[in-house]
Amino acid sequence: MPERPRGSSDAGQTRRRGAALEDAILRAAADELTEAGFSRLTMDKVATRAGTNKNALYRRWPNRLTLAIAAYRRLATTVQPPDTGSLRSDVLEWLRRANRYWSSPQGAILRELLAAAGGATELLAQLQEQSGDAAAAPWLTILGRAIARGEASPEALHPRVATIAMTLLRNEFVVRGAPSAPDEVLIEIVDEVYLPLVRGRSAPPA
Amino acid sequence: MPERPRGSSDAGQTRRRGAALEDAILRAAADELTEAGFSRLTMDKVATRAGTNKNALYRRWPNRLTLAIAAYRRLATTVQPPDTGSLRSDVLEWLRRANRYWSSPQGAILRELLAAAGGATELLAQLQEQSGDAAAAPWLTILGRAIARGEASPEALHPRVATIAMTLLRNEFVVRGAPSAPDEVLIEIVDEVYLPLVRGRSAPPA
């Protein structure tokens, strides 16, 4: 049997299986997600786009949401936190990036998925890598540097405290439904909450 | 034509209209909501339960979610914030009540609605009276008293700061999907975040 020459489209010449097919499906789902969002992603469209049918999808993922989450994960990219030499500008910059992300089409998808997952803990856990716990690491990095510079109190190196700025920002989106948070809000979060908090009960204001 | 005698059920004696019917529908919807939750609330069931049909519903509310939110609002009750004489115990108590609410069946409904509303700002606004902005008032009350007692700095009397404990708690539910927050988490929020923050940059730790 010869190799499978390919057109630009995903429609398979030969019958794909296993990882190759799974990959095509996830790619198709990710595309649907970016083009139409989760609410308009249908299993039939994903299947057609991947050049297969719903059977192949349901054989791998138990339902629409699970598939969508799996597809979303390959959209996510990792970025390095800033290191400007000042806590305030690091925090503000990181917050601005987060704001841009949540405001972006991808952020909208994340919000949809978060909403659709409702209270389903296992599913939420998969999204948290993007939106929650794993996202704590950069904050700890930023804060760790600031502590080394004496800009923050060591007691602040606590996940709940370190990530509070992001939590407040996410709150703007999730609860207020804002398409994007104004820069004033970010500044307010930094100056009224974050910095006072991490400078700590011991360290005097710089 | 004589009156039409009827059974004990809600099925109308005579043909109801206007406010009377609207009321019956909202009551039926609220009942469905508490018994089955939003995801299993169907327009047909609500209509049947109210002794009417979908027409009457769609004539008043454009869709299922809007009706559900309207129905939810009559489930919500208002409570007075505690006044124990100490900021820490006021905050902790209020947070515990909030935790109980979010953990309760009603809280589950609120979470479902919040999720279903997604980014629909106008709808979210209606729920915020229960979960967000209007809920800020009690926090300001508690904090105001504490400031009068000298337990907190006046600068803390700022909505974003005053409500931060509740925001963090809500975050536990919305993002982590926890059915209920452990008491340790509440205490941590109060001691690691709330109190340090509102005691402020000027006031020394008591």
Added chain:
DNA sequence: AGATTTACGGTACTGAACGTACCCTAATTG
């Protein structure tokens, strides 16, 4: 009171999707 307008109630239907069942056939495995 009688005529007119408004709004309920009954019922049927469309359309969108999810999820499932079956059966044939291509790929892989032994």
Added chain:
DNA sequence: CAATTAGGGTACGTTCAGTACCGTAAATCT
């Protein structure tokens, strides 16, 4: 080269949202 596994095609079964009509009771007008 047989046996097994996994894809592909296709057709359903179901559940609901939302819509469309139409006859009739209740309110409103004259």
